[in-house]
Amino acid sequence: MAGKRALTAEDVLSFKLVADAQVSPDGGAVAFVVSDSFKTDGKYQKSNLWTVPTEGGDARQLTGGPRSVTSPRWSPDGETLAFLSDRAVDGRRQVYLLPTGGGEALRATDVEGSISRGLAWSTDGKNIAFLKTDPDTKDEKRRKDEKDDAIEFEKHPKYTRLYVMEVETGSVSCVSPDGLQVWEFCWSPTGQEVAAVASDLPFAQAWYTCRLVKFYLSVGPETTLYKSKRQVARPTWSPDGGLIAFLSSNWSDQGVVGGGVFVVPSDGGDTRELSASHVASASWLHWTDDSQHLVTAAHEQGGIGLAKIDVGSGRRTSIWSGEAVFAEPQRPQFSMDRLGNFAVVREDGENPRDVWTASLAATGLEWRRLTRLHPQADELDIASTETVRWRGADGWEMQGLLLRPPGAATDARQAMVTVVHGGPTSVHGHQYYAGRQWLQLLATQGIVVFLPNPRGSTGWGLEFAESNIGDMGGKDWEDIQLGVDHCIAEEIADPDRLGIAGWSYGGFMTAWAVTQTERFKAAMMGAGIADWRSFHGRSYLCDWDAIHYGDADPWDLDGTFKKFSPITYVKNAKTPTLIMHGAEDGDVPVEQSFLFYRALQDLGVESELVVYPREPHGLQERNHMLDLNKRITEWFVKHLEP
Secondary structure, eight states: OTTOEEOOHHHHTTSOEEEEEEEOTTSSEEEEEEEOSSBBTTTBOOEEEEEEETTSOOOEEOOOSSSOEEEEEEOTTSSEEEEEEOSSSTTOOEEEEEETTSOOOEEOOOOSSOEEEEEEEOTTSSEEEEEEEOOOOHHHHHHHHTTOOOOOTTTSOOOEEEEEEETTTOOEEEOSOTTOEEEEEEEOTTSSEEEEEEESSOSGGGGGGOEEEEEETTEEEEEEEEOOSSEEEEEEEOTTSSEEEEEEEOOSBTTBOOBEEEEEETTSOOOEESOTTOSSEEEEEEEOTTSSEEEEEEEETTEEEEEEEETTTOOEEEEEEESOEESSTTSOOOEEOTTOOEEEEEEOSSSOOEEEEEEEETTEEEEEEOOOOOGGGGGEEOOEEEEEEEEOGGGOEEEEEEEEOTTOOTTSOEEEEEEEOSSSSOOOOSOOGGGSSSHHHHHHTTOEEEEEEOTTOSSSOHHHHTTTTTOTTTHHHHHHHHHHHHHHHTTOEEEEEEEEEEETHHHHHHHHHHHHOSOOSEEEEESOOSOHHHHHHHOTTTTHHHHHTTSOOTTOTTSHHHHTOGGGGGGGOOSOEEEEEETTOSSSOTHHHHHHHHHHHHTTOOEEEEEETTOOSSOOBHHHHHHHHHHHHHHHHHHHOO
């Protein structure tokens, strides 16, 4: 397009991460967080608090500095904005209070260790609750200083506990029962009780066997309200105090929780699913003032939607739906003011993240864009995003996205890379892919990018999301292959120039693909799983794999774990494979990549292994992210050229 230029790897990292849009109670302003997409000098991911008036006007930065600011939360009266920051002490997040009428933000807490997450005002505005993980003991600190720090694995658990700060006095106390790991929580309307997602152990894998509980502040043990083989998230107490709504499903990752909507009486009783007939996966819940309805944000068949659910009947009424995503693509959320107006961070295939508001009108939901934080987007010629549909295994209808190279003829077959999303309970949504990932970089090189949403993805209801349990690598793999076949049949893809890639579960599916077929000419396995048994022994998520393989026994030598491990079939592999991994990945340990690389090398398969020091499951350092973006692009250009 005239006047525009091609996207570069440096451009990708120039886009900011905008998140957590919180509208003030009176609807006059929205507070939000703007952060770099990477860590500065490998240490800090700088983020700051901003605000913008809802009636028009420029966005204004409220905080500065190289450290982090997160979780802006308005007081119920709108006079104070609380947030978390480590601006005063390196690595120690504390609560800060900023008067909205003017003045400096003041540190309100000085607790030992760092506040984890979950900042929330009580309904009367007198207290603020938050979650904090146990710090090292004095003896543990001494031993670290003296290098007498042998790791006694899982012997000294560190619990995340619920704390409450009294706003007037600043006093802080732990209010959750001892021996209870608290993952999420919400206040009761009275401020005397809390509903929480909890488990008995604080290890990462314990979240997969979490339950919904309630407890009085600092009084007695918890009461379990709901427990099943599914995980629980987003507890939300009704204004009249009678019900607690929550989400539940079998999920892959804490926080990525699109699922079914449930309610349970707050005094105990039968749980009801409200979403059994919904072809959507809710990720955010908000009660109406009369406690009769829940307003939800949900993944909807590859798009995003706002809806209202009648708590009595379960009937779901759409408020709005579109080809976009809210906030983090896998964590759609919103906030609402007293009049029912929405505030979100919104993006789509052509527009990067900005703050938007929406209000109900006679013609439907009226949207208003409040910020334009990425002017560089106007300069870039990027791929269009198209929806594609096909029939998967068993004739199921499937959906995905295509990124078409800018200016490419639509009647010519092109090289195509299939990118499998992580999870697998996740989704490829209509996001601005030029804003952090390498997918648009492939498109600038004339490569079509195919983003399938096979069974196991969120957005089509609970049954669809859980339909690959016990079969990861089975019919979901068939769905993906049939999607590739569809793109070939529609003369989109050149069958002789196909690639496949993915990170996490997508990395597993890439390793699986190159051991099951030779149709792909190049592959990128990012933080993928090669052997389920060794993954189970080393991963922090070692309960997830067994649950998602249908309660399979990892130690059955001829069972499901062997059947679906790419390493079992590695002698079939012929595809040139680039393998990438973070050295400090606790979710998918880096040994998985070493194992698969060594096998490919022993078999004479062209392969490269790139390990990034200090990096966890997702890369965070700028130079590493830049290297990854360039390296993946060069790999596929080299192997898929005509």
